Amino acid sequence: MGGRQSKTAVSVTPSIPVTLSSPTKTDGKAERRKKFRSWRVQSNNDGGAVASLNEAWNFTGGSKRNYLKNSSKILLSDSTAMHEEIERLQRQEKLFKRIWQDNFSSPVEDKLKLGGARVLDVGCGPGTWILEMAEAYPKSTFTGVDFLPIFPQNNNQLYHHQQGIKKLENAKFLQVNILDGLPFLDDTFDFVNMRLLITAFTITEWEQKVIPELIRVTRGGGWIEFMESDIQYHNQGPTTAKLTNAVKTFMKSKGIISPIDIYTTQSMEANDKFVMGIQTKEMSCFVGHWARELGQFAVDDINKGWNSIRTPMSTLMKVKSHEYDEIVATFAKEVEQYKTYFKTWRFYGQKVKAARSTSSTISWPEQQEPQESQHKQ
Ligand SMILES: C[S@@+](CC[C@H](N)C(=O)[O-])C[C@H]1O[C@@H](n2cnc3c(N)ncnc32)[C@H](O)[C@@H]1O
Numbered sequence: 001m002g003g004r005q006s007k008t009a010v011s012v013t014p015s016i017p018v019t020l021s022s023p024t025k026t027d028g029k030a031e032r033r034k035k036f037r038s039w040r041v042q043s044n045n046d047g048g049a050v051a052s053l054n055e056a057w058n059f060t061g062g063s064k065r066n067y068l069k070n071s072s073k074i075l076l077s078d079s080t081a082m083h084e085e086i087e088r089l090q091r092q093e094k095l096f097k098r099i100w101q102d103n104f105s106s107p108v109e110d111k112l113k114l115g116g117a118r119v120l121d122v123g124c125g126p127g128t129w130i131l132e133m134a135e136a137y138p139k140s141t142f143t144g145v146d147f148l149p150i151f152p153q154n155n156n157q158l159y160h161h162q163q164g165i166k167k168l169e170n171a172k173f174l175q176v177n178i179l180d181g182l183p184f185l186d187d188t189f190d191f192v193n194m195r196l197l198i199t200a201f202t203i204t205e206w207e208q209k210v211i212p213e214l215i216r217v218t219r220g221g222g223w224i225e226f227m228e229s230d231i232q233y234h235n236q237g238p239t240t241a242k243l244t245n246a247v248k249t250f251m252k253s254k255g256i257i258s259p260i261d262i263y264t265t266q267s268m269e270a271n272d273k274f275v276m277g278i279q280t281k282e283m284s285c286f287v288g289h290w291a292r293e294l295g296q297f298a299v300d301d302i303n304k305g306w307n308s309i310r311t312p313m314s315t316l317m318k319v320k321s322h323e324y325d326e327i328v329a330t331f332a333k334e335v336e337q338y339k340t341y342f343k344t345w346r347f348y349g350q351k352v353k354a355a356r357s358t359s360s361t362i363s364w365p366e367q368q369e370p371q372e373s374q375h376k377q
Contacts, residue, residue: 086150088308089125092196095301096227098294099285099344103133106223106348108191115139117190120217122178123197127151127171131159134171140190141170147177179209187219195227198264202255207267215273218351224274225348228260233287234341237334239327243306246316264347278349285342288335299335303328 097103111117112133117140121130124144131152134142144151151173152159159166176183179201192214201210214224231247233240257263261280268278287298306313306328314324334340 082148082150084308085148086126088304089150090128091301091304093126093128095285095297096195096229096344098297099283100227100346103129103136104191104193104225104348105279105281105346106191106225108223111190112137112140117141118188119143119191119193120145120182120184120189122182122192122194122214123147123200124151124173127159127173129193129195130171130173131166131168134168135166138170142172144171144173145176145178145182146173147175149175178213179205182213182217184217186216188217190219190222192218192222192224193227194225196229198228198260199251199256201257203257203263204255206257211267211271215271215351220351220353223348223350224268225346226264227344227346228264229344230260230342232259232342234284234343235338236340237331237338239330240334240338240340242317243313243327243331246313250316261343261345264345268347268349273351275350275352278347281346283344285344287340287342288332290336290339291341299332303332306331
């Protein structure tokens with residue numbers, strides 16, 4: 001548990017090559033914004049939308065998941081689907097916990113221990129991060145928000161969770177769509193965390209709504225951290241490339257950010273509410289039985305992930321369902337043969353101390369203190 005990447009944490013998973021990148025260059029802000037704008041124009045112009053793919057992804061019938069028309073966001077239609085999604089996210093959470101060995105990289109641990117710190121996790125999913133953090137730092141308070149009510153339901157501060165029932169008076173969850181605005185006052189949180197939401201928003205949404213809103217609710221001197229994982233595999237075989245190319249084409253058609261590492265740091269740096277020198281940490285995770293226990297865990301998790309998107313992926317790849325299953329089976333063989341791995345990053349930066357937020361770019365009727373979810377227990 002805990003903050004900065006320690007030597008111990010890295011050595012627990014010796015099969016994982018680890019690169020810790022240093023802060024990005026410290027050009028002037030205007031210069032960095034200019035660079036970012038020109039980079040962004042180039043990256044948005046290299047292909048164009050593939051309209052038919054959007055339609056292919058927007059199915060509703062016969063699937064456990066529904067996909068919002070003209071949106072990258074996933075909706076869940078029934079309680080079975082909800083249950084499966086919670087399991088999938090909990091499995092994924094375990095994988096990333098094992099890769100990173102800790103819950104965050106921003107230098108906030110002392111403040112969390114000292115107490116009184118307010119922490120927000122946006123797109124908290126099943127709430128694992130919030131519950132672990134609330135337990136580890138009982139003197140600080142933790143709020144998780146998600147636009148689906150898949151977080152643990154609170155019954156007198158008793159949270160029913162995968163590891164049993166926890167009594168936590170310093171944790172709460174709200175059902176909120178960040179694109180509608182966060183229901184918190186400006187400058188509320190000391191630490192704002194967001195993990196694995198890169199595919200949830202378009203580039204425009206990131207720039208115009210998500211990043212400004214995260215900054216707005218963070219107090220001056222507070223930290224904002226993203227953890228994301230790449231869809232690009234390294235040392236990949238031809239079938240793996242086919243699968244990831246289909247996903248990348250889909251993402252491009254939706255205007256979803258790529259490549260994640262370059263984009264995220266540049267978009268953070270381009271925002272003048274961030275202190276200079278956004279930090280990046282990178283971990284690589286080997287995939288396959290060849291990479292011992294963690295590799296096995298990773299390949300099982302990824303295979304389950306591929307299976308859970310069988311319908312949209314077969315449509316996208318223009319193959320029958322059983323052909324898609326064969327492709328996934330080949331993927332599992334290829335990762336062993338090619339010694340495939342993927343990368344995951346943390347990007348974190350501090351809001352400038354003097355930058356008290358004065359307004360939100362998102363319309364929200366009235367800024368309110370953190371409030372209870374309207375979702376019924
Ligand atoms: C891949 S999951 C990650 C969950 C969690 N952060 C974790 O690391 O396990 C993405 C989560 O973001 C939520 N989400 C997507 N779009 C959202 C939005 N506009 N507002 C709030 N939550 C959103 C989804 O419901 C889902 O629970």
